[in-house]
Amino acid sequence: MTRPEDERHTQAEGGRPLSQEGDAHQRPEAPRQSETRRKKDAHSEAEGRAEGNVSERDPSLRLFDLHCHLDFAENARELAAGLAQRGIGALSVTVTPAGYVRAAALFAPCANVRTALGLHPWWVADGRCTEDDVAQFEQLAKDARFVGEVGLDFAPAHAASRDVQLAAFERVAHACAEGGGKVLSLHAVRSADAVMDVLERTGCAESCACVLHWFSGTSDELQRAIKLGFLFSVNPRMPATKRGRAYVRAIPADRLLLETDLPPESAARYDAADVETPLRATLAELAALRAEDPEALEARIALTSERVLQA
Numbered sequence: 001m002t003r004p005e006d007e008r009h010t011q012a013e014g015g016r017p018l019s020q021e022g023d024a025h026q027r028p029e030a031p032r033q034s035e036t037r038r039k040k041d042a043h044s045e046a047e048g049r050a051e052g053n054v055s056e057r058d059p060s061l062r063l064f065d066l067h068c069h070l071d072f073a074e075n076a077r078e079l080a081a082g083l084a085q086r087g088i089g090a091l092s093v094t095v096t097p098a099g100y101v102r103a104a105a106l107f108a109p110c111a112n113v114r115t116a117l118g119l120h121p122w123w124v125a126d127g128r129c130t131e132d133d134v135a136q137f138e139q140l141a142k143d144a145r146f147v148g149e150v151g152l153d154f155a156p157a158h159a160a161s162r163d164v165q166l167a168a169f170e171r172v173a174h175a176c177a178e179g180g181g182k183v184l185s186l187h188a189v190r191s192a193d194a195v196m197d198v199l200e201r202t203g204c205a206e207s208c209a210c211v212l213h214w215f216s217g218t219s220d221e222l223q224r225a226i227k228l229g230f231l232f233s234v235n236p237r238m239p240a241t242k243r244g245r246a247y248v249r250a251i252p253a254d255r256l257l258l259e260t261d262l263p264p265e266s267a268a269r270y271d272a273a274d275v276e277t278p279l280r281a282t283l284a285e286l287a288a289l290r291a292e293d294p295e296a297l298e299a300r301i302a303l304t305s306e307r308v309l310q311a
Ligand SMILES: [Zn+2]
Pocket: 067, 069, 093, 149, 261
């Protein structure tokens, strides 16, 4: 299997007109809770969910992609509408703060899409994101509920920029920990311990709901992340490896989420069916590997997803 880092985004970000609109999904400030309570809300079991949030649920959404890049598609808005027709909700992550501003405006009319503020480690590693972008991230983070794709990548291709990545990610984590109550979609390639060190040191691990996207760390790192209360978004490539299969069996049921990491950055037109197919395939594989009823698993993952997207 090709290593994850070789398969992910490989081309420069496509240009789109800038919009100055912020995240249209921003909801009115929730009553102040303790940071621990806020985090627990995103993780807690169905029974524990406050009644007050039930009305926010969209009953037409049954399947959720918790880490995708819808803005990479030329027909991004149409793709989002196609997903809604199929009952699919999405957390669409971005790779730069400017990309987030554009995507948040683009998906503002799409009730099934949440847009996350990103500062992808590859963009930090190769200098496409600079000090100015980190500063813009810090500004935007004040009002963003969803953050991603952020993290660290210490695979050989990016390891030379380790210190630069760490400095940027420290600032990302500090900015998120400041207000707390955010959801983070995390990239951690050969760096899961380093990512968790930063998140713990800054208080982010405690105050925010942390989702490890496409976890590929060691089993010790998996256990640490589970103890920290992290969630895991699983894509089809995880159960394709022996280690990945062991991991998806070991992840507690209420921490499991689905993702596609699609479309690829080079995507021109992209069809909603090409998102639904891998989501359904992953769901079926998880049910088989965990010896669970597929419908029950789908319902539980949907519940966890709704909770995360409402966090
Ligand atoms: Zn991604």
